[in-house]
Amino acid sequence: MISEHDLLLELKSGNKEAFSLLFRNYYKDLVLFAGNFLPNQTLCEDIVQSVFLKLWEGREVIKIERSLKSFLLRSVQNSCLDELRHVKIVRGHEGMMKDFHFLEALDTEEYVLYSDLQQHLNDALNKLPPNCMEAFLLNRFEGFKYKEIAQRLNVSERTVEVRIGKAINLLRKHLKEFLKILLLFFSI
Amino acid sequence: MEIKNKIDILIAKFLSGQISTKEANELNIWLNEYKENRSYFNQMLNIWQVANPAFNPEEINLLNAEAKVIRKVERGRFLKSPVLIWWQRIAAVLILPIILLGAYLLNNDTSFIAKETYQEVVSPLGTRSKVFLPDGSMVFLNSGSKIKYPVNFRSGARKVSLTGEAYFEVKSDINNPFIVKTSRLKVEATGTIFNVEEFLTDTIAAITLVEGVVGVTINGKKTISMAPNQRISLNKQTNKYQLTQTDSYKWYAWKDGVLAFRDDRLDYVFKKIGLMYNVDISVEDSQIASQIYRATFDGESLDEIFKLLQISAPIRYVHAPRVMTPSGEFSKEKIRVYRK
Numbered sequence: 335m336i337s338e339h340d341l342l343l344e345l346k347s348g349n350k351e352a353f354s355l356l357f358r359n360y361y362k363d364l365v366l367f368a369g370n371f372l373p374n375q376t377l378c379e380d381i382v383q384s385v386f387l388k389l390w391e392g393r394e395v396i397k398i399e400r401s402l403k404s405f406l407l408r409s410v411q412n413s414c415l416d417e418l419r420h421v422k423i424v425r426g427h428e429g430m431m432k433d434f435h436f437l438e439a440l441d442t443e444e445y446v447l448y449s450d451l452q453q454h455l456n457d458a459l460n461k462l463p464p465n466c467m468e469a470f471l472l473n474r475f476e477g478f479k480y481k482e483i484a485q486r487l488n489v490s491e492r493t494v495e496v497r498i499g500k501a502i503n504l505l506r507k508h509l510k511e512f513l514k515i516l517l518l519f520f521s522i
Numbered sequence: 523m524e525i526k527n528k529i530d531i532l533i534a535k536f537l538s539g540q541i542s543t544k545e546a547n548e549l550n551i552w553l554n555e556y557k558e559n560r561s562y563f564n565q566m567l568n569i570w571q572v573a574n575p576a577f578n579p580e581e582i583n584l585l586n587a588e589a590k591v592i593r594k595v596e597r598g599r600f601l602k603s604p605v606l607i608w609w610q611r612i613a614a615v616l617i618l619p620i621i622l623l624g625a626y627l628l629n630n631d632t633s634f635i636a637k638e639t640y641q642e643v644v645s646p647l648g649t650r651s652k653v654f655l656p657d658g659s660m661v662f663l664n665s666g667s668k669i670k671y672p673v674n675f676r677s678g679a680r681k682v683s684l685t686g687e688a689y690f691e692v693k694s695d696i697n698n699p700f701i702v703k704t705s706r707l708k709v710e711a712t713g714t715i716f717n718v719e720e721f722l723t724d725t726i727a728a729i730t731l732v733e734g735v736v737g738v739t740i741n742g743k744k745t746i747s748m749a750p751n752q753r754i755s756l757n758k759q760t761n762k763y764q765l766t767q768t769d770s771y772k773w774y775a776w777k778d779g780v781l782a783f784r785d786d787r788l789d790y791v792f793k794k795i796g797l798m799y800n801v802d803i804s805v806e807d808s809q810i811a812s813q814i815y816r817a818t819f820d821g822e823s824l825d826e827i828f829k830l831l832q833i834s835a836p837i838r839y840v841h842a843p844r845v846m847t848p849s850g851e852f853s854k855e856k857i858r859v860y861r862k
Contacts (some may be wrong), residue, residue, distance in 0.1 A: 377818075455572060
């Protein structure tokens with residue numbers, strides 16, 4: 335297997351196959367990442383494609399200080415934020431503005447991609463206490479509001495808050511070791 | 523454990539978009555407390571996002587996308603901006619500095635050539651001063667403090683430097699931000715009210731926001747935005763800072779000649795009294811120094827304050843006589859405080 339470091343060297347010397355390989359490695363995950371900012375898939379795909387085109391165009395001069403993953407995530411994030419500023423979604427909506435602040439500070443070095451985390455996440459979900467898992471799934475996957483979940487499960491809203499809070503804390507605990515291992519793996 | 527649980531609930535509510543403004547503030551404060559808090563939050567966010575991505579990964583057509591990108595790479599020209607031809611480039615290079623110079627001259631008119639002249643106002647120990655700045659902003663300068671500002675503010679920024687403590691009521695002007703600099707802190711505001719304190723001899727430098735929004739830069743590095751009734755205090759020795767909710771009045775009451783103490787240590791109480799009345803007060807008993815005290819003094823004389831303190835705290839005090847220094851001046855009045 336070729337290391338990412340070697341792929342980057344090949345890319346610098348103009349090897350289009352190395353470029354294709356990197357594209358295939360990261361494309362889907364980056365589109366999904368962009369989806370956290372912009373809910374439009376076509377727009378997200380366009381953004382990721384132009385990030386890759388810029389990578390190709392600047393292959394000889396681009397300095398990748400940390401990992402390629404971090405570099406790509408940051409580029410995608412910046413393009414998405416530019417897009418958001420452009421369409422003024424951010425200015426128009428107070429709540430959105432708050433989200434925006436949080437997201438801007440996201441550390442891309444530590445971010446774990448969808449395809450790396452997905453499998454382990456399913457395992458971790460299965461380890462949750464049943465009532466926490468139920469509340470979490472209803473909220474995250476079915477999109478129910480806390481109030482609706484409380485009515486459905488016949489418990490108080492406060493109980494739902496506690497269960498979902500506990501669920502993400504436990505998920506983090508189960509995945510913590512894994513998050514660390516990935517960090518080592520990704521640093522070149 | 524209890525706090526951690528509470529934070530988990532707040533994070534979950536934030537992520538699912540069900541957080542209230544009050545809770546969001548709480549979360550924001552927690553996030554700004556330590557770097558670890560932010561990375562804890564980021565891990566939760568990461569899990570949350572990956573747990574249910576915005577699009578179905580199966581529906582992203584990798585091969586199509588790859589073909590499209592490779593096609594553009596082969597063609598070699600894919601940049602959105604059209605490439606300028608050579609004479610346009612030269613023209614652009616020539617014109618840009620001319621435009622910039624023109625804009626600069628227009629903006630600065632007369633102040634362009636004249637060197638900046640500064641005004642300095644000092645509030646001697648034991649007095650307070652009220653200063654009006656050229657833009658109409660009002661400043662109260664506490665005892666033993668100094669403020670420096672240009673006689674005419676340049677357009678683009680209203681810059682003021684401060685040592686000691688001052689309370690600012692800034693005239694609103696969005697285009698020309700108002701900037702206060704001390705040795706460690708920088709506050710940037712447009713139209714707000716805030717209090718800044720950084721005495722050279724103190725370990726703590728702090729900013730308290732009364733009204734509006736300000737951005738605070740600590741040690742030239744980290745910038746934090748503050749909400750009303752929040753206070754940032756920086757420990758100059760450890761370089762650690764804290765953002766806390768507070769009753770802002772307590773921190774700027776000095777401007778009205780009022781000393782407001784709300785659960786403060788007695789050594790702090792004496793320090794503030796000493797500053798206002800220009801006396802050196804030393805607490806000679808460490809247990810007394812750390813006692814918590816609550817009081818408001820409004821216009822009382824120093825003697826009256828000490829009489830009141832004696833009633834409510836187990837202290838006695840001794841006036842040290844003023845002595846002549848070698849330079850022929852009398853030393854500062856000194857009061858020593860002991861346990862009763």
